[in-house]
Amino acid sequence: MTESISSQNAIEIAHLSKVYAGGKKALDDVSLNIPRGQIFGLLGPNGAGKSTLINILAGLVNKTSGSARIWGFDIDVNPRNAKNSIGIVNQEIMFDPFFTPFETLENQAGFYGVPKSERLSMELLRAVHLEDKANAYARTLSGGMKRRLMVAKAMVHSPPILVLDEPTAGVDIMLRQQLWDYVRELNAQGVTIVLTTHYLEEAEELCDRIAIINHGRLIANKPTRELVDMAQEKIVIVTVDRDGAGLPSHPCFDKVEQTGERVFSITFNKDRANAGDVLGAVQALGFGIVDVATREPDLEDVFLNLTAAA
Numbered sequence: 060m061t062e063s064i065s066s067q068n069a070i071e072i073a074h075l076s077k078v079y080a081g082g083k084k085a086l087d088d089v090s091l092n093i094p095r096g097q098i099f100g101l102l103g104p105n106g107a108g109k110s111t112l113i114n115i116l117a118g119l120v121n122k123t124s125g126s127a128r129i130w131g132f133d134i135d136v137n138p139r140n141a142k143n144s145i146g147i148v149n150q151e152i153m154f155d156p157f158f159t160p161f162e163t164l165e166n167q168a169g170f171y172g173v174p175k176s177e178r179l180s181m182e183l184l185r186a187v188h189l190e191d192k193a194n195a196y197a198r199t200l201s202g203g204m205k206r207r208l209m210v211a212k213a214m215v216h217s218p219p220i221l222v223l224d225e226p227t228a229g230v231d232i233m234l235r236q237q238l239w240d241y242v243r244e245l246n247a248q249g250v251t252i253v254l255t256t257h258y259l260e261e262a263e264e265l266c267d268r269i270a271i272i273n274h275g276r277l278i279a280n281k282p283t284r285e286l287v288d289m290a291q292e293k294i295v296i297v298t299v300d301r302d303g304a305g306l307p308s309h310p311c312f313d314k315v316e317q318t319g320e321r322v323f324s325i326t327f328n329k330d331r332a333n334a335g336d337v338l339g340a341v342q343a344l345g346f347g348i349v350d351v352a353t354r355e356p357d358l359e360d361v362f363l364n365l366t367a368a369a
């Protein structure tokens with residue numbers, strides 16, 4: 060494979076648009092660079108366009124306009140090299156149920172032209188904790204096992220980029236953790252990981268950088284920490300010293316919720332007030348404060364704010 064000389068980016072997407080037959084605009088002028096060596100999260104609500112983007116990179120959907128380069132290879136000019144540079148785990152589970160996991164990986168390696176002596180089928184099965192199922196029929200595997208087999212299948216040609224489209228949907232928590240351990244391990248070995256997930260907590264924990272797509276448009280693309288810091292809302296939870304008909308409104312409060320007996324969860328905007336202002340306001344309304352806790356905003360808050368505003 061001719062090594063690309065172009066840049067430090069694993070994937071470069073410029074002005075990518077997709078209009079499906081029937082007129083649905085699934086991607087609208089998306090430009091996005093995914094740096095090499097990262098775990099990159101692509102988030103967005105249902106129908107935002109994430110799968111369309113990934114399927115264009117996989118060569119499964121034709122773009123309407125724009126360009127994309129994978130490991131420096133333009134998907135139009137050099138489709139074969141582009142395809143060889145990426146392994147994709149789709150949302151749907153796709154393999155022949157009559158082959159064993161070992162045969163499934165061997166067949167896939169053959170499809171990519173990997174010589175027999177260079178195949179890694181058993182190593183891959185071991186890595187995804189399926190070595191004891193190597194010779195079972197794939198149709199007898201559980202949902203979580205099938206998904207892990209899909210990940211192994213995407214890695215048979217040792218691509219420098221692994222894309223996981225909702226890889227943990229329907230996978231229980233323990234297996235999800237094992238899958239992420241493997242993904243982290245691959246990343247530590249230098250594989251660039253791109254994943255879409257609905258689990259914001261997971262994205263926050265795993266990803267170096269996160270892009271958010273909404274209605275086919277890119278609405279954010281930042282290091283995870285910066286994105287989380289964008290949350291404008293903060294929450295103070297106060298326990299007051301007496302029963303009342305609830306806390307009256309106050310200019311400092313964006314939202315007040317009673318979450319327990321004498322316990323109120325008060326949301327405020329960190330640009331307009333601080334926790335001291337909020338507590339002062341509670342006291343000024345005639346309540347004594349017995350206890351205080353704060354909750355930091357997380358990615359879910361940012362996500363909801365951004366997608367609601369867009």
Ligand SMILES: Nc1ncnc2c1ncn2[C@@H]1O[C@H](COP(=O)(O)OP(=O)(O)OP(=O)(O)O)[C@@H](O)[C@H]1O
Pocket residue numbers: 079080081083084085103104105106107108109110111112
């Ligand atoms: N083959 C198709 N023909 C017409 N419209 C399509 C097709 N595939 C997807 N769409 C539409 O394009 C939009 C984007 O869909 P896409 O599957 O890319 O979103 P997504 O972000 O992956 O959603 P999800 O998280 O639910 O998988 C949706 O409105 C969808 O209905």
